[in-house]
Structures are given as structure tokens and as C-alpha cells.
Amino acid sequence: MEAITIKDIAKALNLSTSTVSRALRGSYEINSETKKLVLEYAEKMNYHPNPIALSLKENRSRAIGVIVPEIANNFFSQAINGIEAVAYDRGYHVVIFQSHESYERELSNIQHLVGRKVDGLLISLSGETTDVSHLQEIQRRGVPLVVFDRISNEIEANKVIADNFQGAFEATEHLILSGRKRIAHITSPSLLYTTSQRLEGYKAALEKHGIAFDENLVRYCGFAPEEAQQVIFDVLDKQHPDAIFTASDRLALDSYAAVKAKDIDIPKQVAFIGFTNLQVAHLLDPPLSTVVQPAFEIGKTAAEILLETIENKQTAKAVKTVKIPTEVNLRTSSN
Amino acid sequence: MEAITIKDIAKALNLSTSTVSRALRGSYEINSETKKLVLEYAEKMNYHPNPIALSLKENRSRAIGVIVPEIANNFFSQAINGIEAVAYDRGYHVVIFQSHESYERELSNIQHLVGRKVDGLLISLSGETTDVSHLQEIQRRGVPLVVFDRISNEIEANKVIADNFQGAFEATEHLILSGRKRIAHITSPSLLYTTSQRLEGYKAALEKHGIAFDENLVRYCGFAPEEAQQVIFDVLDKQHPDAIFTASDRLALDSYAAVKAKDIDIPKQVAFIGFTNLQVAHLLDPPLSTVVQPAFEIGKTAAEILLETIENKQTAKAVKTVKIPTEVNLRTSSN
DNA sequence: TTGTATGCGTTATCAG
């Protein structure tokens, strides 16, 4: 039960393939009789043009690629939903890949997508990625590119990010205003752009309120599950913070687990705040205040810019950077 | 800066395309000198074969497709990770699509994937899908298919699911053994296969312990966010359950929120249990006992079966159904 | 209005 082709239709109707092709795509220069004939037969036989043949010919696919570190992460899965919301409306399929924080996987995924002629690419860099020549390469090949969230300064492309500085500033300030002085900042690997922006926001808030920055209160950790545990225990044990400001879903949860496991006394009121898109923050005890990154919005914006670039065949080297504001949700425990 | 082709290499080296092609794929019948020449030049020019041309010729893509209702769902994203773990090792790319619980989207995704000649398809049906003729169609076309978790009785294919009956039975029994009598079961739409299996397990446990089944304690709800709220409030208000057994991450969280919002007194000890892959169950108050569906394992198993089918060119109409055991984690609050 | 020929990138077949 192989798929039917234009050639089959042509043979069955005693026409040439070109006539059939033209009839199918509704060319003017064609007899309405034969046109109807072809259309009906195609319908009856459930004909669909072979997208691969089309891509080979036209060098495009009506699909855009998305590469994220992990989909098992609220931020990224919501961002993807934002991307799909606009892409699907405009007739593009969204092909999703994960790099699993691996540079090698990121490379392999890009090769696959570009090889299959995606019309554009949205990417959030893996934690391992420092060299971005693979992205520059696809830009040279003319593939429209938008980098979101995990961006890099090395690459000149359109970028969409949350306003990490502002979010971190507000989060830290709220902790200060609630009376904290020793605010631990448990965050992502230091080479990530988002990490440095958040650190800046954290520092700025401290400075504004005359609190000296203490680098011992800042801890970076990678993506290995064991690592966070250790790092968090260490800062809790040695630095005795009175509040914790975390940089991701996972770090927030790991911090909770650590505090509970060690039965450490951190005053409850507004003591925890995290960059997180967790749906459960208000159900935790104490409730977790959040700096919500507008993931859906970020994805949507990134996709809009990408599609704009694709459809207007703009230069792939545009360098707009859009910052989407974050939203702080303060939650105080009722005890 | 267009991608380089075999033809370019042939021209540059004054060879024929066929010679270049053979050299590239290491054919025996070839002069080792020219072979080296070609290989070096290809390397230098960063040649990569065009996958689209290959697919057109070979009717395959070295990629498998995955369609799930939502990736912003721990179960599905973990299942996808299981799929990727095996597929990537065997040299297949995994192309991920979401149906967003829409039959129409599911259809569109399948058409895209099959049209692009994925070598096989893994699917978890959308909540809207009752008619499965689109799946039968791709089976007729010879595309290997494995259905996981959201399966359907209508379709004859390899299937992989969690042992929902067993999990529900154990969960319910634990609630009974801790002294509950009025156990609300808040669950997914009734037409899902998993829903009916869980209901059977729930009933079986009640029966074993001589508790009459009360259909008023069972509530089904769809995927719209508002719906769950209403349904849960209703059963809480009217039926006064002393325990709640939910069927998904989201339903568990919504139930928590409802109970907290209404300040309803449900005795804490082992009162909540849910089919869920939430990472935070132990941090909730009271802690949420869980029936963990081995999502990663399910994905892995499904992918293994699919790749087996693909590589042995077995009949697509195999009808093995694999049940993966669930694991119950009881958590009692310390208060 | 329709048919013929060509090309997209690759490999298999058949000659040389």
C-alpha cells in the first residue's frame, strides 16, 4: 500500500505529469475539465505530495526546528508551547529536539535539522556550549536563527530573554526588605549568560541597601543531580544564610529538600525565592515565592521574530535582543 | 555559502559523481589513491551527504517520530527521555511532536512525520482521539508503530503501558488499610483506557475489603484547567471524602489546592495518593503518596520494541502488550 | 492548453 504519486495519477488519467502537477496546484493555464478530473482523482486516491521531494526541490520544509536542553523542565516546555502557538497558526510544523546539556548532542541535532532544511532554527544553548561556531556556520548558510534564554554573547543573532537582572534585583530586594541580611544565592553554572545577569541583579540590590557582597554566599552548580545536594548542604552548614534565592526549578526544590533534611532553621517568612516556573510553589511549606519567567511569552516572541525573518528573507545577521519582563510573586506563609 | 555536494567534489577532482560516491561510502572496488583524495577533499570542504536526497532515494530517514499529548507533563517528558536513550544509541534521531490533546493536531503531526518517512512512530493518543483509522492507515503503509500509555483497544499494534490496575489497586488498598472508608477517586476522562483500568483497580480493592462502591465518589474530568476545580470542589462539598486518590499530576495538585482553599478537614495521615510523577510529592503538606508510573522505562521499552520491528522488518501488525509495573511510595506526614 | 526535458543530491546498475 505505497503512497500514490503524481506519476500514478498521470498514468491513470492518460496525462503527463506536468499537467497533473499544474492541475494540482491550480495553475491558470489549464483546462477546467482536466483540472476537475485530476482533482477528483487525487482526492479519491487520497493523494498527498511527497514533502521530501518538495524539500529537495525547493530547499525548504515548512518546518522550524527547536533545540532546548531539556523538555522535562517547565520553562522550556512552556516556551515550546509559545513557539508552537504561533508557528502552527502560520502553517509551520515545529520539530523539537533536546541537547540534554550536551554540546555534542546539540551539534548532532543542528546537523540533522539543517540537513533536513528546516526553514529556521530556535535554540537555547546547552550548558556545555561555549564555542558557537556551529551556529555561525548555519548563519553563513543562510538559515534564520533566534537564540532564546540560554544565549551567548559570541553569536550575532536575534535573541529573546527574560529580564534576569531585573528579576534577580527585585527578588533580592524583597528578601532584604523582609529583614534578611545573609542571602544565599544558589545558581546555575557561572558561564551561562543568565547566571551572570542574575548575579548582577543580586549584587545591585545588595548594594542599594548597603549590604556587603559576600562571595561565599554564592554557589554555582552544574546539572548533575548529586552536585546540587552537596553544594547546598555546604553553604547551609558553613554560611548559615537567613534566606535562599535560587536560580531554577530544580535548585529551588533541592534547596527545600536540603533544608528539610537537615532540619535547618531558616525563618519562614519570605525566606525562599526562586527563578522558577513550578506550578506547585504555593503548595510548598513554607510557600516558595517566585520570579516567574514568562516562558510562553518568550517562546512566542522568539517564534514571531523567526517567522518574520523567514518570510521576509531578512538577513540572518540581525541583532535585536528582546527582553521580556519577569513577574515576582511574593508568598508568605500563614503560620 | 551553499552546502557542498558530491557533484562539487567530482568537478573539483575531475572525477565522476559515482566514483566520488563510492569513495565516500568506502566501496572496495576503488583505487586507494583516489579514495584518499576524495576523502581528504570531502573532509576539508566539510562535506555532509544531503539527508533529504537520501530519504527520497531510500524511503527512510533514520529518524523515529514521537507524538504525545503534552510535553509539559512529567510523565510524557520522562517517557521521551527513555525513548531517546535507546534511539540515540542506535543512531536514530527522535522527532518530537505534541498533539495538545487535539485529534486534528494528532492527524496533522502524523501526516508530517509519515510524509517525511520516519522509520517508525511512537504515539500516545490525544484525549480526543476515538477514531483510530489514521493509525490503521499508516500501518497499511507499513510504518512500524508502537502505542504507549494512551492506548486504544481499536488498534492492533504493539503497546506499552503501566500496570494501571495494579497501581490503583495498591493505592486504594493502602488508603483502606490506613482506615479510610470514603475514598474519592478523581480521574481522567472516562473514555481513556488508563482511566477504566484504574477504576477497575480501585473497585477491586474496595470489594476485597468489603466496602461498597459508591459512584458518587468517582469524578472524571477533562483537560481544561477550570473543569478540575469545579469537579473537585463538588465532590468535596457533597461527598465529604476522607481520602483522595487522583489520577494525574495535575489532578493531584488541583485537589491539594482545593482542599487548602476550602480549608477542608481531611485527616492527614496517608490521605492523598496519586498517579503522578511529580518531583515534589514529598515536599507537599501533607506529603503526597504516589503511584509512580515508570515513564522512562515505558519509553525505553516502547522504543526498543519499535526499533526491533524496524530493523527486523517485522510485520507492523504485531500485537504484543507489555505492562510495566508501577511503584507505590507511601508517605506519611510527621505531624 | 498540454507535453517534454531538466534538475534538486544521491546511489545502483550496467558498461567500459
Add this chain to the structure above:
DNA sequence: CTGATAACGCATACAA
């Protein structure tokens, strides 16, 4: 050992 040719499915410039 190497080269010419056809084929995968489609669209289009050119011929008729």
C-alpha cells in the same frame, strides 16, 4: 577500477 545513466517525486522552462 571508473564513468555514464536512470531513478526517487516534484515543479518548471521550454516546445509544441
